[in-house]
Amino acid sequence: MIMFTEEQLMTFSYTVDFGEPEWLKIYYHGISIVSTIISFFSMYVILFQSGKMDGYRYYLFYMQFAGWMMDLHLSTLMQFIPLFPVFGGYCTGVLTQFFGIDDSFQTTYTAFTICLVASALNSCFVRKHQAISKISSKYLLNDIPYIIVIFLLNFYPVVAATLLYLSMLSKDNQVILVKEVYPNLVDNFAHLSNYVVFDSNYWAIIFFAFIFFGCTYTLILIVTTTYSMFRTLEDNRKHISSSNYAKHRATLRSLLAQFATCFLIVGPASIFSLLVVIRYEHSQVATHWIIVALTLHSSANAIVMIITYPPYRNFVMLWKPNRSFRFSxxxxxxxxxxxxxxxxxxxxxxxxxxx
Missing domain, CATH: 1.20.5 (Single alpha-helices involved in coiled-coils or other helix-helix interfaces)
Structure with a gap:
């Protein structure tokens, strides 16, 4: 059970705002439109402006699509209003207003979409590693091991979402939790048609441990595959054409730049975890900005991908695929x-x- 001092309990009614921040609602609507436009444009570019790129383009498309799903859920379908320092909040989006979907399920799906972005990124690195490994046949996975690796990477979001859902309290237990832990806020919660509050139970501990494992595994995977890919390219530079060498390096640099945008997910998640522990007085406002950072990810990732990969950048600058190369x-x-x-x-x- 989450425990607070008596002084903290007495001040909750003054530090927690149960209203819907007008600026956050406006932002939700705005970023939903912007994210959809940028994401769909980037997916079009991947599918139709990738030239002779092999099946790797579909992995890039998968990553962009997963990012758009996450942004769409947060900014349109869910529209979460956090109530920190209360460990919970309520939803005001389409799923609540028109379909009456339980907030616990919406929160679970949020974890799924965030983990799906990480899985898509890992899949891109594994797929690119396979393509470069074919140059020397070193570290090259056979079809069956490769399929197993991709399956396990993309099964991770299902396990994470399941663990989070198991940690959820029933509605009756959530009411009991509010009465015991947040007694000064009982009347405020009573006016909400639906809400979700969390407790640090056994399943919650397993969930956070699993997330930590996933973050660590992702970092190790990306570091090791990146080193291996650059090493393979340098060792076999004399055996491949200069154009293929340049193409592989450009793709790899672009992928690393896209990995950097994941800090818009990892950073806010880390700050969120810290706020849970320290119970910062103004943590409700801080969590608003955490959500802002999360919903910027897919747009930032798409823009970085287009800027850092020459064929996409040339298409955007000239609006003609590879026109600059033909002209030159x-x-x-x-x-x-x-x-x-x-x-x-x-x-x-x-x-x-x-x-």
């Missing part, structure tokens, strides 16, 4: 032909004058 090639060819023609004319002239 044609221009260089034309210049070369002109120079050759000029040199030949000059040679003929010199020969005639000597005669």
């Amino acid at each position: 090639t044609t221009q260089r060819s034309g210049d070369m032909n002109t120079r050759i023609h000029t040199e030949r004319s000059f040679a003929v002239t010199m020969t005639s004058s000597r005669s």
Whole structure:
């Protein structure tokens, strides 16, 4: 059971605002539109402007789609209003207003979508590692082990969501928890049609341990595969064409840049965990900004992907796929032909004058 001092219990009625922040509601609507536009554009670019890229494009598409799902759920379907320092909150989105979906289920699905983004990222690194490993056949997984690895990576969100759902209290137990732990807020909670509050029970501890394991595993996977991929490229640089070498390095750098945007998820989650422990007085406002950071992820990831991968960047800048490359090639060819023609004319002239 979560425990507080008597002084903390007496001040909860003054530090917790049960109203819906107007600015947060406006932000939810705005970021939902922006995220959808940017995400759909990035998915179009991946599918139709990737040139001769192999099946890796579908893994990139998967990552963008997972990020959009997370943003859509947080900003439109759920619209969570946190009540910190109370460990809980309530939902005001489409799922609540039109479908009456329980807040506990919506919170569970939030964990699923966040973990799905991490799983999609891991899948991209594994798939890219497979493509580069084919150069030397070193560390290359066979079909069955590869399928098993991808399956386990993408089964992680299901396990995480299940553990979180098992840690949820029943509605009756949530009412009891509010009366025992937040006695000054009983009347406030009574005016809410639906809400969710959490307790630090056995399943909750397992859930957080599993999340910590997933974060650690993701970091190890990305570091080891990245080192292996760069090492393979450098060791086999003489055996592959310069264009393939440049393509692999550009793709890998772009993927690492997209990994950096995951700090918009990891950072807020870490701050959230810290707030749970220290019970910061103004933690409700802080959790509002944590949600803002989370909903920026898919847009930031899409923009970073387009900026850091040359074919996508050229398409956006010129609005024509690979036009700059074709133009440059044609221009260089034309210049070369002109120079050759000029040199030949000059040679003929010199020969005639000597005669």
